[in-house]
Amino acid sequence: METVALERGGRPVLARLDLCLTERRIGVIGANGSGKSSFARLLNGLLAPTGGRVTVDGLDTVKDAKAVRRRVGFVFQNPDSQIVYPTVGEDLAFGLKPLKLEKAEEARRIRLILERYGLAGAEDRLVHELSGGERQLVALAGVLIMRPSILVLDEPTTLLDLRNTRRLMAAIDALSERVVMVTHDLDLLAGFDRVLLFDEGRLVADGAPATVIERYRALLA
Amino acid sequence: MIGSLYLPGRSPLHRLPAGLKAAALPVFGTVLFLVERIVPLAAALALVIALHALARVPPRLVLRQLRPAAGILLVLFLSQLWLADLSEATVLVLRFVVLILAAALVTLTTRSADLVAALERALRPLGMLGADPRKFGLAIALTLRFIPVLAVVAEEVREAQRARGRDRSILALAVPLIVRTLKLADEVAEAIDARGG
Ligand SMILES: Nc1ncnc2c1ncn2[C@@H]1O[C@H](COP(=O)(O)OP(=O)(O)O)[C@@H](O)[C@H]1O
Ligand SMILES: [Mg+2]
Numbered sequence: 560m561e562t563v564a565l566e567r568g569g570r571p572v573l574a575r576l577d578l579c580l581t582e583r584r585i586g587v588i589g590a591n592g593s594g595k596s597s598f599a600r601l602l603n604g605l606l607a608p609t610g611g612r613v614t615v616d617g618l619d620t621v622k623d624a625k626a627v628r629r630r631v632g633f634v635f636q637n638p639d640s641q642i643v644y645p646t647v648g649e650d651l652a653f654g655l656k657p658l659k660l661e662k663a664e665e666a667r668r669i670r671l672i673l674e675r676y677g678l679a680g681a682e683d684r685l686v687h688e689l690s691g692g693e694r695q696l697v698a699l700a701g702v703l704i705m706r707p708s709i710l711v712l713d714e715p716t717t718l719l720d721l722r723n724t725r726r727l728m729a730a731i732d733a734l735s736e737r738v739v740m741v742t743h744d745l746d747l748l749a750g751f752d753r754v755l756l757f758d759e760g761r762l763v764a765d766g767a768p769a770t771v772i773e774r775y776r777a778l779l780a
Numbered sequence: 781m782i783g784s785l786y787l788p789g790r791s792p793l794h795r796l797p798a799g800l801k802a803a804a805l806p807v808f809g810t811v812l813f814l815v816e817r818i819v820p821l822a823a824a825l826a827l828v829i830a831l832h833a834l835a836r837v838p839p840r841l842v843l844r845q846l847r848p849a850a851g852i853l854l855v856l857f858l859s860q861l862w863l864a865d866l867s868e869a870t871v872l873v874l875r876f877v878v879l880i881l882a883a884a885l886v887t888l889t890t891r892s893a894d895l896v897a898a899l900e901r902a903l904r905p906l907g908m909l910g911a912d913p914r915k916f917g918l919a920i921a922l923t924l925r926f927i928p929v930l931a932v933v934a935e936e937v938r939e940a941q942r943a944r945g946r947d948r949s950i951l952a953l954a955v956p957l958i959v960r961t962l963k964l965a966d967e968v969a970e971a972i973d974a975r976g977g
Contacts, residue, residue: 603974605970605973605974625976628973628974628975628976629976632974633971633974633975635967635970635971635974637967639929639964640964640967640968640970640971641967641968641971641975642925643918643921643922643925643968643971643972643975644892644893644921644924644925645786645892645921645924645925646786646891646892646893648893649891649892649893649921652893653975654975654976657976683786683788683891685786685928686925687925687928687929687932701975702975705975705976
């Protein structure tokens with residue numbers, strides 16, 4: 560990211576950011592409305608910067624939007640707005656469509672990813688009959704099946720209970736992909752390499768989790 | 781209900797091409813409306829029920845397909861009874877029952893993705909007029925997916941308003957429901973973008 564600025568609805572939302580994100584695990588924290596979601600959406604071109612430019616592995620998020628989307632997977636807070644087909648298998652197939660795979664290969668990849676997330680055999684299950692935790696895992700699987708090299712997650716555990724949070728985090732921990740995760744759950748950031756703290760659209764701290772979290776607590780006090 | 785859409789199985793009906801089943805339905809429906817007598821309609825009902833059995837649909841599920849329409853069917857029956865006579869009322873209701881069950885049979889034995897794909901193929905000629913058949917397909921899939929989601933949202937809104945003693949006000953129910961639906965639509969559009977749809 561180079562001197563990026565972002566306005567939404569005519570109001571500045573993010574101020575001059577100059578960042579190079581290379582770490583494997585990056586956390587993003589800050590109060591409601593501080594600009595975390597906007598920041599996350601810059602990373603895969605869902606939002607275009609109003610100043611400066613954002614590049615991912617050398618690709619511009621505006622000019623090479625398609626390639627960037629393929630490289631950067633995005634998991635939203637609410638799995639209900641992310642899963643677009645009525646059954647699990649159909650939804651996973653949706654992500655694979657652009658690859659134009661053979662039916663058998665498509666089915667194989669779907670079976671493998673479901674097995675990996677403890678959802679073996681769930682292809683024909685109706686999405687709305689799954690638990691919230693299972694749904695978030697399906698949303699994650701729907702993104703990972705496209706084999707992105709970076710995964711951006713915007714508060715993926717907010718709607719989950721403790722057990723499902725653990726399940727999701729175990730799945731995320733096991734990933735070899737780079738991860739950028741927005742969260743209010745500071746405990747989840749313990750093993751992260753770097754944490755960014757936003758306050759009213761400004762990056763106010765950037766560093767190791769312990770230091771940045773302490774700074775966040777001080778800011779709230 | 782549309783929520784209990786697809787019933788996984790390997791019956792001959794499950795294995796029929798989706799396009800064939802989708803095309804057979806309107807043909808069957810047209811024939812039904814040409815039939816004016818009770819006996820052939822009763823035979824059609826028996827046939828549709830037999831096909832449900834062939835597809836191994838549990839009887840409980842067969843009844844559940846009819847429940848949402850039961851009120852309307854009753855009104856139809858009574859009004860025909862009043863306007864015409866018993867046999868015409870029976871013919872009319874029988875027709876609708878058979879049609880509902882036939883439609884349910886198609887959705888119970890066909891994956892929505894296959895239906896959508898068949899529809900996309902059927903709409904392909906429209907592509908020459910500049911329409912995108914894939915978008916139609918996605919629209920149908922989204923409809924099937926979000927009816928149960930919206931039912932949950934509506935129930936949440938109703939509970940929240942009931943907790944505040946406002947569940948008798950249409951406005952108090954409609955406004956938050958519409959707001960949340962629009963927000964959901966926004967999020968879904970964004971997610972489809974993010975997933976390269
Ligand atoms: N669609 C939008 N249009 C205009 N302003 C928005 C929009 N979404 C968010 N904002 C504003 O941008 C700011 C940052 O929001 P957001 O990035 O969602 O913060 P966070 O995720 O940290 O809660 C807020 O002031 C919010 O009001
Ligand atoms: Mg947010």
